[in-house]
Amino acid sequence: MIMNKKIAVICHSEHHIQKSLLLKKQFLSDVEIFTLKINSLKKIEHDTWVVINNNFVSNFDSFIFFTLHTKKVNIKLYELIRNQGKKIIAFQESNQLEMHNGDVNNLILSPDFIVSASNNEKIELVNNYYYKNQEIKSYGWLFNSDLYLKNNIPDKKLENILLILSAPDSITASSYETLKFRENLIE
Numbered sequence: 001m002i003m004n005k006k007i008a009v010i011c012h013s014e015h016h017i018q019k020s021l022l023l024k025k026q027f028l029s030d031v032e033i034f035t036l037k038i039n040s041l042k043k044i045e046h047d048t049w050v051v052i053n054n055n056f057v058s059n060f061d062s063f064i065f066f067t068l069h070t071k072k073v074n075i076k077l078y079e080l081i082r083n084q085g086k087k088i089i090a091f092q093e094s095n096q097l098e099m100h101n102g103d104v105n106n107l108i109l110s111p112d113f114i115v116s117a118s119n120n121e122k123i124e125l126v127n128n129y130y131y132k133n134q135e136i137k138s139y140g141w142l143f144n145s146d147l148y149l150k151n152n153i154p155d156k157k158l159e160n161i162l163l164i165l166s167a168p169d170s171i172t173a174s175s176y177e178t179l180k181f182r183e184n185l186i187e
Contacts (some may be wrong), residue, residue, distance in 0.1 A: 005061040012036050016066045039073055052077050060076045062087035067110035078109050092117040
């Protein structure tokens with residue numbers, strides 16, 4: 001991963017913070033985690049508030065985002081980062097393209113580099129969203145706190161299966177998942 005750099009991780013929610021704490025363990029660089037609030041940032045480790053301005057941006061070499069929405073405060077930070085020529089790295093927080101039939105909902109503003117949630121997500125981003133192959137890297141799902149368990153599950157027939165479904169079209173208008181689709185999947 002990135003070495004000998006100072007990195008700011010910008011979070012928009014509690015689950016972004018949890019993912020950031022897991023990622024921080026993987027970096028050799030100095031990583032500071034912030035959560036975005038109204039018009040400022042809150043530094044997680046010290047519970048201090050930071051103003052979003054040129055001085056803040058100049059303290060870091062690159063910025064990691066989980067979402068690049070077009071909210072006013074995001075655009076302000078994005079513009080400051082771009083004006084200083086700093087790098088923006090997006091970590092996909094979900095398999096959004098596969099879960100939403102190819103619709104992108106988290107990467108609206110363009111990053112310099114994307115760490116995709118899976119190789120299939122990388123393929124979709126390259127084939128359908130004009131990203132170049134070298135702009136995206138896939139390490140698989142990085143947000144497991146216990147990778148040992150994931151890699152050491154014995155091969156045996158499963159008696160039970162946990163199936164997690166997204167919201168159906170009756171709840172989320174943009175969903176392609178219908179109740180009939182669910183029935184067919186379960187069968």
